[in-house]
Amino acid sequence: MKDTIVLYPAYGSGHLMSMVELGKLILTHHPSFSITILILTPPNNKNNDSTTQYIASISNKFPSINFHFIPSISLTLTLPPHLQTLELSPLCNHHVHNIFQSISKTTNIKGVILDFLNYSASQINNILDIPTYFYFTSAASMLSLFLHLPTYHKKATKAIKDFNIDTPIELPGLPTLFVDDYPDDGKDPTSPGYQTLLECAKVFRESDGVIINTFDAFESKAIKALRDGSCVPDGTSPLIFCIGPVISTLYDTDEHQCMSWLDLQPCQSVVLLSFGSMGRFSKAQLNEIALGLEKSKQIFLWVVRSELDLDELSLDELLPEGFLERTKEKGMVVRNWAPQRAILSHDSVGGLVTHCGWNSILEAICEGVPMITWPLYAEQNLNRVILVKETKIALKLNESADKFVSASELGERVIELMESDKGKNIRERILKMKISANEARGGSGSSLVDLKRLGDSWKELD
């Protein structure tokens, strides 16, 4: 029987694409395996066309990657979008159990790699005695904080949410944090999100290994704290495999009207504004962004996504009156989605305003594009600390207490990134980081060494 590795991504295109890239990487270095990917389908049969097309194209190009669709269930999701998998996944466990049993008839499951949001599926692996690994699609720094949470929880006398704004939080492998840097879901012990994180951290600690999409030169201190166990002083730290940066491949379908527009722009002149798969803004915030860009006089490519209840409005109705006409020589506005990975690889792009999603960060590093950070939710505040304080490859955008960014702040930061000496230094540092990322993935680089260790751990199970 052929050996297979089962991958179980969380719901959402970012998670799926990242897992698919992991699968391709495993196949490149361990071609004797096949890859089986389980797909969580949205509740109530609401299929997403672009995901369906993406899966079809991967199946065509990579016959050793097989997809299994978990049947859709009826449910009204209540958690915020970035946490919905936590709600959906436990309800699908019986389907996953059946799929594992059916796959086992024709293949030998060597290991299951779960997205951390699907951590509840580890119960099935325990029942069926299948080794469980996690794929952590964010920073090693976040993993370090997360694995430390049960320790912190035991000794904490005060919830992080009640800390003063300038009270330092010292954690293994991390720079000094403050309450605003801390992930929202970990601030309040009485919240359901906190309890889930705590439970999930315990499952992680007991797993056979955690694969992280990062590389040694980028997050050396956090990776050291994970490897030497200092982030889990009261337990066992799982094996750690840092195999990144894993970013999505460029496809022909990435051809988009903005690519020919980019061809016409000078080298490193364009600032891209893109906020991941879920970043949405109010009309008032979109207004400020528009005015800030106009004032900066920089060339921009802006992926505009509005709050759901504004989706019916046209761009003309959504943005300040006359903005599109006034800036047509300076900028391009794209609604909802643009091929970000391809855009970042274009010579004319010189900066990225980002929500600090981990995939966007890695893509910017791999293309040597300096960033301006605008975290929106989840662990993005912590990611900003790594970019701005630890590695100094990004500028910080200052928000008001209610997370609003003014036109003048955005405009000034964009000019600073594109025109000042500080911006130049940031560009130089990210270009060095790009070289380190390439070294990690090539020859005897740290990420390839870890990928080999991972494959060897599966072979030892024979």
Ligand code: UPG
């Ligand atoms: N992307 C596009 N076009 C767009 C917007 C996004 O191609 O118009 C791509 C982008 O290139 C990237 C992915 O979509 O590959 C977005 O990934 P990411 O930057 O990680 O953002 P999210 O989709 O918001 O990611 C979720 C969480 C984030 C976390 C990440 C990884 O929101 O906080 O770091 O997952 O765990």
